[in-house]
Amino acid sequence: MKILVADDDPQMVRALRITLAAHGHDVITAADGREAITTAVAAHPDLVLLDLGMPGLSGLEVIEAIRGWSTLPILVISGRTDSADKVDALDAGADDYVTKPFAADELLARVRALARRTPNAADEPTVAFGDVVVDLANRQVTRDGAVVRLTPTEWKILDVLVRNPGRLVTRERLLTEVWGPQYTSDTGYLRLYLAQLRKKLERDSSHPEHLLTEQGMGYRFSPDTSSAAPEQPDTTS
DSSP states (O other): OEEEEEOSOHHHHHHHHHHHHHTTOEEEEESSHHHHHHHHHHHOOSEEEEOSSOSSSOHHHHHHHHHTTOOOOEEEEESOOOHHHHHHHHHHTOSEEEESSOOHHHHHHHHHHHHHHSOOGGGOOEEEETTEEEETTTTEEEETTEEEOOOHHHHHHHHHHHTSBTSEEEHHHHHHHHTOGGGTTOHHHHHHHHHHHHHHHOSSTTSOSSEEEETTTEEEEOSOGGGOOOOOOOOOO
């Protein structure tokens, strides 16, 4: 796995390079926020280890910039112990947060956990519907050949739906997989994000052909418009 370590502390970078390389990882580094972004764009790492308190651009700004074009895993490694800092990082799009100092075994376990969430490109299909192509391996969506920018949450919802073509995906399942089991009654989230997805991906968002609502139950992805029933307005709550 290729891992980008973005930290302005040379000793920390050296320690992480030694630890990660010893476990078979290819390590590239960045010493400030701007370099972290340019390196992520140029080198296409599989995972980013990111410090929050870097010069140039802050770690939060780096997370937001990366999330503008990629859903690659981001693990924050920071000396900031305030829960507000952790919440801000996770809300910005980080996948996990480790507080310095940390044990090498804990860090490696978290890296492995994030790696398990990253699909093997050879096993991932490309899903096409209408003028949209969803590349599950690279987690990229194009429409008429142009890249469509999705938020991390929009991608997670779309990912669940397109992996279950033609099948009903209940609201509870979507809420659990995207936000967690404590949010299974917050159906307003789904209505909001499905509306945004339809605006980005459907030919006519007010009459969707592929991202369909099953009233009172959930949602269904229909890649074939010939089998899709006319969609009624989503009034479920």
